[in-house]
Amino acid sequence: MILLLILVPLVLGSMAFAWPENRNRPVFLLVGAAAHAAGMIGLWVRNEPPVLDGFLFLDAVGKVALTATSTLFLACAVYAQGYLRRRDDRDNRVFVGGLLVLLSALTTVGVAQHLGLLWVAIELTTLATAPLIYFNRNARSLEAAWKYLLVCSLGIALALLGTFFLALAGAAPGGPRSLLVEDLVRAGPSLSKPWVRAAFVFLLVGYGTKMGLAPLHSWKPDAYGEAPGLLGALLSGAVTNFAFLSLARVYQVCRAAGEDAFARDALVGLGLLSMALAAVFMVGQRDFKRMLAYSSVEHMGILAVGLGLGGSAVAGAFFHSLNNGLSKGVLFLAAGNIHRAFGSKLTDHVRGAARRLPISGPLFLAGFLAVTGTPPFSPFFSEFVILNGAFGAGRFWVGGLFLLFMAVIFIGMGTTVLKVVQGDDAGTPSNPGFGDSWLTAAPPLVLMLVVLLLGLWLPRGLSDLFQSAARLVAGS
Amino acid sequence: MAAWIDMVFILVVVIDLFTLASSRLNAAIRAVALQGALLSVLPLLLASWEHEIGHVLVLSLGALAIKAILIPWLMFRAIREAAIRREVEPIIGFVPSMILGGVGVALAFAFSRGLPLPSPERHAYLVPTALATVWTGLLLVVSRKKAVNQVLGFLILENGVFVFGLLLAEFMPVMVEAGVLLDLFAAVFVMGIVMFHINREFSSLDTEKLTALKD
Amino acid sequence: MLARALFQMGLLLLFPPLLLGVVNRTKSLFAGRKGLPLLQAYYDLAKLLRKGAVYSRTTTWTFRAGPAVGLASIAAAGLMMAVAGERALVSFAGDFVLFAYLLALARFFTALAALDTGSSFEGMGAAREVSFASMAEPALFLSLIVLARATGTLSLSGMLGRGLAPAWSTAAPALLLAAISLYVVALAENARIPVDDPNTHLELTMIHEVMVLDHSGPDLAFILYGAALKLFLFGAILVRLVLGHRFESLLAAEAAFVAGMVGFAILLGVTESVMARLRLVRVPQMLVGASVLSVFALVLLLR
Numbered sequence: 001m002i003l004l005l006i007l008v009p010l011v012l013g014s015m016a017f018a019w020p021e022n023r024n025r026p027v028f029l030l031v032g033a034a035a036h037a038a039g040m041i042g043l044w045v046r047n048e049p050p051v052l053d054g055f056l057f058l059d060a061v062g063k064v065a066l067t068a069t070s071t072l073f074l075a076c077a078v079y080a081q082g083y084l085r086r087r088d089d090r091d092n093r094v095f096v097g098g099l100l101v102l103l104s105a106l107t108t109v110g111v112a113q114h115l116g117l118l119w120v121a122i123e124l125t126t127l128a129t130a131p132l133i134y135f136n137r138n139a140r141s142l143e144a145a146w147k148y149l150l151v152c153s154l155g156i157a158l159a160l161l162g163t164f165f166l167a168l169a170g171a172a173p174g175g176p177r178s179l180l181v182e183d184l185v186r187a188g189p190s191l192s193k194p195w196v197r198a199a200f201v202f203l204l205v206g207y208g209t210k211m212g213l214a215p216l217h218s219w220k221p222d223a224y225g226e227a228p229g230l231l232g233a234l235l236s237g238a239v240t241n242f243a244f245l246s247l248a249r250v251y252q253v254c255r256a257a258g259e260d261a262f263a264r265d266a267l268v269g270l271g272l273l274s275m276a277l278a279a280v281f282m283v284g285q286r287d288f289k290r291m292l293a294y295s296s297v298e299h300m301g302i303l304a305v306g307l308g309l310g311g312s313a314v315a316g317a318f319f320h321s322l323n324n325g326l327s328k329g330v331l332f333l334a335a336g337n338i339h340r341a342f343g344s345k346l347t348d349h350v351r352g353a354a355r356r357l358p359i360s361g362p363l364f365l366a367g368f369l370a371v372t373g374t375p376p377f378s379p380f381f382s383e384f385v386i387l388n389g390a391f392g393a394g395r396f397w398v399g400g401l402f403l404l405f406m407a408v409i410f411i412g413m414g415t416t417v418l419k420v421v422q423g424d425d426a427g428t429p430s431n432p433g434f435g436d437s438w439l440t441a442a443p444p445l446v447l448m449l450v451v452l453l454l455g456l457w458l459p460r461g462l463s464d465l466f467q468s469a470a471r472l473v474a475g476s
Numbered sequence: 477m478a479a480w481i482d483m484v485f486i487l488v489v490v491i492d493l494f495t496l497a498s499s500r501l502n503a504a505i506r507a508v509a510l511q512g513a514l515l516s517v518l519p520l521l522l523a524s525w526e527h528e529i530g531h532v533l534v535l536s537l538g539a540l541a542i543k544a545i546l547i548p549w550l551m552f553r554a555i556r557e558a559a560i561r562r563e564v565e566p567i568i569g570f571v572p573s574m575i576l577g578g579v580g581v582a583l584a585f586a587f588s589r590g591l592p593l594p595s596p597e598r599h600a601y602l603v604p605t606a607l608a609t610v611w612t613g614l615l616l617v618v619s620r621k622k623a624v625n626q627v628l629g630f631l632i633l634e635n636g637v638f639v640f641g642l643l644l645a646e647f648m649p650v651m652v653e654a655g656v657l658l659d660l661f662a663a664v665f666v667m668g669i670v671m672f673h674i675n676r677e678f679s680s681l682d683t684e685k686l687t688a689l690k691d
Numbered sequence: 692m693l694a695r696a697l698f699q700m701g702l703l704l705l706f707p708p709l710l711l712g713v714v715n716r717t718k719s720l721f722a723g724r725k726g727l728p729l730l731q732a733y734y735d736l737a738k739l740l741r742k743g744a745v746y747s748r749t750t751t752w753t754f755r756a757g758p759a760v761g762l763a764s765i766a767a768a769g770l771m772m773a774v775a776g777e778r779a780l781v782s783f784a785g786d787f788v789l790f791a792y793l794l795a796l797a798r799f800f801t802a803l804a805a806l807d808t809g810s811s812f813e814g815m816g817a818a819r820e821v822s823f824a825s826m827a828e829p830a831l832f833l834s835l836i837v838l839a840r841a842t843g844t845l846s847l848s849g850m851l852g853r854g855l856a857p858a859w860s861t862a863a864p865a866l867l868l869a870a871i872s873l874y875v876v877a878l879a880e881n882a883r884i885p886v887d888d889p890n891t892h893l894e895l896t897m898i899h900e901v902m903v904l905d906h907s908g909p910d911l912a913f914i915l916y917g918a919a920l921k922l923f924l925f926g927a928i929l930v931r932l933v934l935g936h937r938f939e940s941l942l943a944a945e946a947a948f949v950a951g952m953v954g955f956a957i958l959l960g961v962t963e964s965v966m967a968r969l970r971l972v973r974v975p976q977m978l979v980g981a982s983v984l985s986v987f988a989l990v991l992l993l994r
Contacts, residue, residue: 142674146683150630165640493983578983
């Protein structure tokens, strides 16, 4: 089943590349997403033993990320049917094929238990998505694609060096001599400490670049700002989650080797820095897609802080990764609709989205409320767990700064969002034919309802999943 | 034999310093090609006779083909398309780049003292060379303005990672090395395509023109 | 003892113009010409010594002192270079610093004499020469420090003498890098291509030649001879560095030394013929590159 989850999107992607008809090529996306969702449900019902000599196995950590991604991808696939049909001026061969390859690569990251395989899959996600950023075929998106490609490839190369360092840590005679996570964790204290520490530094920089932690986030505003909303949703909702997953696995090994004090300080430091930077750049942001990018930086910071705090906050971090994935999906899809309907993404030109797009406009507002941690949406609860962990461990400075940055971000983001959504849309540029339709408005609506539902009632299965993931990584 | 291996490592670092100093793109690409060729010889020199000679040979030939022949050819084509000859004065000037490179080499040697190796005698210069090369690559990517030079910096960084991977060739399967080569090839291929588009869109490969997006 | 001192002084004083001849002959051969006779420099010196000097009314005593002090400093520096046998006539710990600064003294007085003429060409040349020298000096010192560290002594005679053979067997890469760095410094200090073209006749492109534009007669002879002597000294360092091998008999050692000097001159000629002159902005980069190479060599030794 795990192998099928990886291979089916890959096969569908190659078929999409070969398919000659532009109009009905997006159907492949729907088929792939549906198959993937069905597979995930199957794996929830009955988990599988490790495959391929232990290289692939779906554990709790992977399950969190894959569940979020599967849901998000399904919503995006439905959205893509409407969106790509309206954008049939563009050839969507690379887009559809690339998205399916991305799904396959992300699944591989989720189930990979071998750090080398994990790295190869993450590199594949970078290479698969860079051409997709260039979908709009203009100078700005080209510049964004170049920066994304260069910065992320640089980060991934450093992550490779870090992976090699980890392999070397276990290379002493009698050591595990393998890159399988369970071998490394089992050999824990016998791993060479200087190598593990150096490895963590490089892997934090490398996978942190892919996540978009400050100060390695410079590609995010450009890439998310210029990519189509659909791609932005997948990048910020799915890819960053898997980068966080990789970081969590590395942390798992570090903790087993006894280097976790150093790792935790680094994570909390970078996390707070990301939140601070996001707060600074969000105030007065005129481009609402770039604003969403900074929001993504902020949430990656929250995830890093959660992982770095340890204890009960780690489960909160995993819960938050699910919430973040879904909320970002809502925001980016709604933002994409607004962008298309007004033909611009600057607040100078966009007003009164709620009037022109009766579903996407209010959804954008609701998404903003969710993402900044307003109850009863689910991100409030996950952030609450993290804050609880901070104050409970006596780290009052961390908790205090966390709250401060969240407040600034709420104000900054709120000004932009309210400017976009409220008011009268008379006198703003208009793009007829890009109003709300079922295919483009229903997916974000459904995702929003899921976010609301998770906030009101968290199923027992999910909360157990987060706890077991936290136990695996941080041993609480 | 050990003396030859040391000479190769030292030559790799000298080539790093040379690329930091050179403003002619032709010379820089040739230097990186030479570095790739040197690195492809290293698996043969470093292999102890426990390994299968087949694996080692495939790795050497693969590295030679990709690093020394294929990728430089792609680079030369990119320059020819864009008709550029020289790098303009980079963000960090040539002299500060060289000095930073020298400092990086010294720091690499200093840091590698704290990283114990399983068999230190054979690979005395390996870790410092790898770290110094990675540092040079980073410096180039960050400070150069022409897209081709940035890709060259990325190549040099991957060369540094490759050098380090040679240490592991004894413990882990050749998959590790194959992974590096594959990554390099794929990444540069995609970069080449994007550069082609950049040239078409902006009529130049000067990334100074790519400054429309900022906050 | 006396014989050795006489032989050393003789070699030091009589050999340098022949170096110039070899360099020029190599360049001519590269260009496909037959070229000047090998002993041409001696004839030039003799001719200049017979002539009288012309002094401008705007110059002072510094203009007359420049060539004399220059030659004296360089000759004094030559006393510290071991050209015959192992030890130089003057050697003590730290004498390489004195060596470097005697050469700098000569340059200082030449620049002073150039400024004394009040001509803008000479001033321009002096400014360029001094700024390039300030960048060549770290490279020179770093290379000498590499040598000092490799052989464990602080005197030039020691660095280029007994301790060199074992140093080559343990620290060959570092010494090779230091040798390359020293070669670049030699090119810069002796105003050779790629730093400066000694055959150019366009004043705006000159660096060294333009400083001595107004000297004539014996003064010019001193300057010409001093330049040859300086080239000889740099060549001697390089040749003795590369020929680290210990020779059994004094005669064999000296023969190897002379052969090495001729080889150095030929190498210089080839370099001048093959390379083009660098743009002035690139010369500092080249010199910094030489310094960085020496730093790298030092790091290798300190490991």
